[in-house]
Amino acid sequence: IGLAALGQKPQCNIAIFCETRAEWMIAAQAGFIYNFPLVTLYATLGGPAIAHGLNETEITHIVTSKDLLQSRLKAILLEVPRLQHIIVVDSKPTSWPGFPRGIMVHNMDAVQELVAVARRQPLPSDTAVIMYTSGSTGIPKGVMISHSNIIAGITGMAERIPNLDETDTYIGYLPLAHVLELSAEMVCISHGCRIGYSSPQTLADQSTKIKKGSKGDTSVLKPTLMAAVPEIMDRIYKNVMTKVEEMSSVQRTLFVLAYNYKMEQISKGYSTPLCDRLVFKKVRSLLGGHIRVLLSGGAPLSAATQRFMNICLCCPVGQGYGLTETSGAGTISEMWDYSTGRVGAPLVCSEITLKDWEEGGYYSTDKPNPRGEILIGGPNVTMGYYKKQSEDFLVDASGQRWFCTGDIGEFHTDGCLKIIDRKKDLVKLQAGEYVSLGKVEAVLKNCSFVDNICAYANSDQSYVIGFVVPNQKQLTILAEQRGLRGSWEEICNHPEMERDVLRILTEAALSAKLERFEIPKKIRLSAEPWTPETGLVTDAFKLKRKELKSHYQDDIERMYGGK
Template structure:
């Protein structure tokens, strides 16, 4: 398997386990395991060979990984190394829509509802009970016991959205005027979005994790008069800043209770969503507010970026932009069908989740809603002994940001480390055997059932595709998920400005560290970045800044023409392009690999360039590191880092050197800083990082970085500016007071 440019296979924990086997295991017992695998392979070879013509190999494409890699994913339409590159099936014409005449989001859902009116569409788990669980440290955790999923059909969802749309019109929401959704990911969010699209209300999305000032800024900048929210967010966040949002008139709460809302400022009326739907269902309102269908060029969503590099920008996305992006993704995922189930838990205010859920309805299968706090049996809000959402829903399709997959990977690796010698050896042998079979294009049903079934059950046991986006996924994590969860990990690449779409790996592509070829809706070309040393004429692969062009490219930034002019341009063929700021390289098979980012590149005082993202991605594979932010100042000669250590591994390291204290005390210990730095340095050297790239000093943080802390985005990407401010005193200390 190929690895990312910053990923060396020697650092893989399973490789370390294999190196220990000779010390841990009697040679005769090891030979016995190898013999068992050989006998199984021999016995199953003949029937597999004879009947292979009736059974489809992994991903439906025969041949070794090397042979599959030679199959072109995209080609340069002009034959130039810089491109533009297009999907093989779209070399003559980029695709803009899935179905004739379906060119806006309201038509897309209407088409889905007419095609499968009685099929399950949106599912929500019933809450059976809630209780407070008191911890030994005095903290109180909310725990829930949840029942089965309750489903609404496509027809029921369409009716609910239509009534809500009519009700909003009766409350004087005007077409082409902005309306905000400030709510957690749930079925009502999706219904509210469809209601907006039906009457051409421009939807403004706000993350539920935002703080008061950011909420007020978003509502005021977009001049909304109506906001849709939840009871919890209204009471904990929105209510406190109402005096700062003078234009706001109506608040629609998606929860059923309470039904009356006293104590709100004069001029603001609070409604239950059900009451607004009843208002819209009245004959006089339904007949007076026939949907004013949007045009493809109308703005569907003003979506604020995650703000990883500063103040979030509002990206204006038209209906035609969204339709093109959904079409491109749906074509690459055409093996999915109405029998599939998608689990939704990522923020719907993020382009990845909003696009994913529209892909689901375009293909006609169902969405079951969840949250990070109830996702699996071990999640924070699930009462011990009861089931998490994946166990009940048993999804076949799931989207995940790399941070979540990295956590799963590290947890399972820790469990493997705790196995006895025989169990660990069996796991490693099965892992290696399956890797070889995947490389040949074959499945391993016996290994899947006997060895990986328990791991697979962590996410419900029925997954057949995992979609990864939002940030780079490390090669070791991707390979691990491919093997242990018995399904391909489709790593993709896109941005808010491109409707979350750009590239996606094909189902049968088990290579790691790459993001696939361009989708049929867009094309990609490389632009030389001389300062960073990346050129399209580089060997063996052309490299440069990634530019994406096509109908999925958004209309620019809301009330920010200068930034729009900087990041977007229209070429001589009237095609719109977005300059991503990411550095990529195209492989011979037309597959794209992200290798750097312009904003992550820092020039040290001695002239060396350091890619902070590259350093972080490599060091995050160290078991001792849960999260890391590398930092460098151009006036200094070395890199420093802020590290969130893994609690279990840090305590074990402290015990090894007889250092006592709580987790927080250990993180503030100078001795522990030096020990962790020594481990990190060893991992960096093993991965062949240059000496000047390795952090020379670090600060350990006992508190994890979450969207609530404001130090990472909702997609768990680092907010470098906020992290720099947060650790300013430590930066001065690590740079000797400069």
């Protein structure tokens, strides 16, 4: 609250550049109360993108952590001339030598003790957050989210989660600079739920930064609510399935029997308390044993993973769909709806309409289900991009704002939406066939050999190619069976491994009914995983196609015969 005493003025932007932790939320709430619009930036953005965001929003005050100050901010301070005050959320050290003249570094504790000035109540139309999206395309854009946008989004989301109250505990570990995490936590705060803070590396007992034999955060906190991006759930799914493979044949048979029995029961609407207690209790304890709702967002969740979560973690998965531009709100599936591959019906804050897209061949008159580009309208649709005009925001005759998402959806007869394509992912092959790269990737990602995949096609070529980050465990086993020895890199670069994985992928694609022209003809195995730090995927682990293309440019030319 001492921010005002440090000269931060109402309606002047303040930046928050920090990992997910309680201090992030405390600073944000202070900003909301005092009407300081909050500029949020991903902790994994590169230097130029951070400087661009801070300069575009004319930042004078920034809240950050000791680690990020040293690793990211220090190097670009001279490129952000307006910056005067850096507030560090860690309590140690208290003095900060070696910073450029004119920049004051404060500890959050000290700032909290400063005498507060009279505050000015924000109006519903005032900007609450300027959220820079990591954008799978180009320079990050700042989305302007008003106070009324946030309230509309929270109201819509909370209505889909049954019995939210102060007995709930939520575990926060996704980046708070991401609209999914921020809105989930705001839903919790508005309903009095507890929030415990964690990180992807310390989430479960098996997490990378948890010492063997020690407890992960979920085991200690025992949360009842959790949001997860598919990337994390796919990891849990693959880990458990690998463990099942290693069981004795009796245990494995028992597990498969219980799995299939429960699948049949939940599709009829029954529960299976005995199975849950005897077989699935152990899997359920991976996330602390008390999760009652898992919220999934950020990217499509595969049917196999969703089924697995329903059955083994014994809890419903609410699949949601929303964008930064719609304050994170759009649709969430009903908790009792166990169908897969759908994102549910529109929330009470949103209307959704489908707009014909001729080029892709999607029309609202399509049978059996209407299809088209998804347009979301309502009080949760944000005010646009900061200092940028965009044709993606529209206002209709009645004054309601709409956002054109670029995603293609289809509506089912029960009013639920299914995302089937993305406008930007469509490539036309030489012979005129349209390939949706996103669709191909979604199918092949289900294969146990694949940790991640990027499909690519050039319009002047007749076939699709693919870049695959293979699953280390599965590929190593395959290499041993083939009698191949060597480092992980050598195994990935071995032509025989490429051929084997391509064969496995082709079989998976054909059994999933992909067309011949949609299946990659050549692949390249990548020994390095794609993380936000490599710049090849966004913070929500969505592929950055442009960066992947330039990263693998030599391979692309080679795979297309050096043309």
